[in-house]
Amino acid sequence: MSREYHVAVVGATGAVGTKIIEMLEGSSLPIKAIKFLASKRSAGKQLTFKDQPVIIRELVAEEFEGVDLAIFSAGGELSKKFAPEAVKRGVVVIDNTSAFRMDEKTPLVVPEVNADALHQHQGIIANPNCSTIQMMVALEPIRQKVGLDRVIVSTYQAVSGAGMSAIKELESQLTDMLAGKSADDVTAAILPCGGDKKHYPLAFNALPQIDVFGEDGYTFEEWKMVNETKKIMSDDSIKISVTCVRVPVLSGHSESVYLEVKEPTDVATIQALMNEAPGVVLQDDPANQLYPQALTSIDKKETFVGRIRRDLDVENGFHMWIVSDNLLKGAAWNSVQIAETLHQLELVRVP
């Protein structure tokens, strides 16, 4: 007998929360009740779900009573505090933050890649970092077919990954600079990342820092892509190094990806793999100037792959350009897809 779920969205007013609600409205998940949780500041405000009014409630542990499934996207600190409270009350949590991603007991899931890992969940399932997810759906079919030895990635990440306030800040900087203000005189209080000391304008700039710096000169955003790739692919032997860069794009993360495969292959084979891969759309026709673009990826659930070509010197080396809407496949859609998969596998229960 098919179950119906009481679903909660935690962080319902954020850039990702808003998209989670949209994705749930279009989802096949059987929802019998919905609850939107947010900070005290937003509590009492009204949103809608499938055209019905829903009053936002303040995020407190007691709100999880009677809930079956919660999708969290309100920052790592709140996930760390409230996800265990929810699980204690029998709620299965899909968490969009980095709080539990590298926790050994927590599956880190891209449904097209490692849905099987969901069977091991103990209440919390982590949604990977936006820039990791889109790379995984493109690279996993290649890894399956010809093996993956090494990856070098440079990202071109959109500002919406840093939230609503960062979007507003970029728009305000652009407005000011188009009106003649100097870059020294615009307000920069958020980027490159909220938790760090210095802030720089993103308008007409490229910032080679996302999240704070960690070990060996790499940022945490770069470490996330390294560690999450190995965990999702269950393969610690993959060589991967990353440079993460924020660019003045609203939504749509782009990635310039170099990979070395283990067995000989060619561009046509990789293109065919991309054509068959679930969640991937091949856009690769240089003669007709067809390649993925951030702007054309917006509001699409798929990951777009193009500019696939051989490295000019290394036999098993290839380059490609991978683009996806960071708020959808990179966050909201992957979370809701995890929810749908949990339902299909009858895993919406805390063991």
Add this chain to the structure above:
Amino acid sequence: MSREYHVAVVGATGAVGTKIIEMLEGSSLPIKAIKFLASKRSAGKQLTFKDQPVIIRELVAEEFEGVDLAIFSAGGELSKKFAPEAVKRGVVVIDNTSAFRMDEKTPLVVPEVNADALHQHQGIIANPNCSTIQMMVALEPIRQKVGLDRVIVSTYQAVSGAGMSAIKELESQLTDMLAGKSADDVTAAILPCGGDKKHYPLAFNALPQIDVFGEDGYTFEEWKMVNETKKIMSDDSIKISVTCVRVPVLSGHSESVYLEVKEPTDVATIQALMNEAPGVVLQDDPANQLYPQALTSIDKKETFVGRIRRDLDVENGFHMWIVSDNLLKGAAWNSVQIAETLHQLELVRVP
């Protein structure tokens, strides 16, 4: 006895031409007369040089009579037509276009790297592509010290490299989109490149095409970086593959560069090399969020290098972030620097 020169600027009203005039005003080159040449459309208009009025004259072959040195930046077709005319009249030409760069008789010069090649000039000296130049000043000291086996680059290139009209187009797209227009409704008639069939908005986008597509799925911009690197470094054995991307930045090209060196070295050694390298400024202090940025590179002649770190898996692999003002070191300043070097070497003469 020190000579003084009659200097001509061809394409004086363009994005690069304007900067060439600025750089000549501040240059140590002894200039006894200056001439600004441009299209018929601009002829008769007045510019200034060191506060003196200069009337723009129409570009015709006869204008080169009596000129000693001309800097061309008016597009490849005009260089092909008029540079030989100028040389015929005894003018030494420094050409900013791609017209003669791969010509065997034409030196392709970044003064910090291969000023010696100027001795072979036969009238024309080519200024390399903007994205090549800044990479050369950073990588050559490393190549000299520990050898260079392989380079993988992803660029983040500014719109000013595509000229004044492309700058105006980006600004107009941004103004329209900030006012609520959809990306489908803004004017896109220039980018990704003038010579191709389709045009896409650059506002809030990243376009993985600069110049038209050539062989093997690479664009000409990418081939330029490959071929010019080998020519400037006089080393065909360097492995290099490139992905060139235009981002919504006005000026300042950024490059995410991976390199493999031939002999063991470390980050501190590379940092020290960058500190000593002519034309390079090291900006590499993650703890204080110091790294090169497009915005802070504007109007500077130097190339800025930071985020130098070891690859996580490959022993001799390193990553770095290289930024420079594409209109200055990438074009106008490198050209004027070539002129100054020709003067110092007493090479302002057609052999």
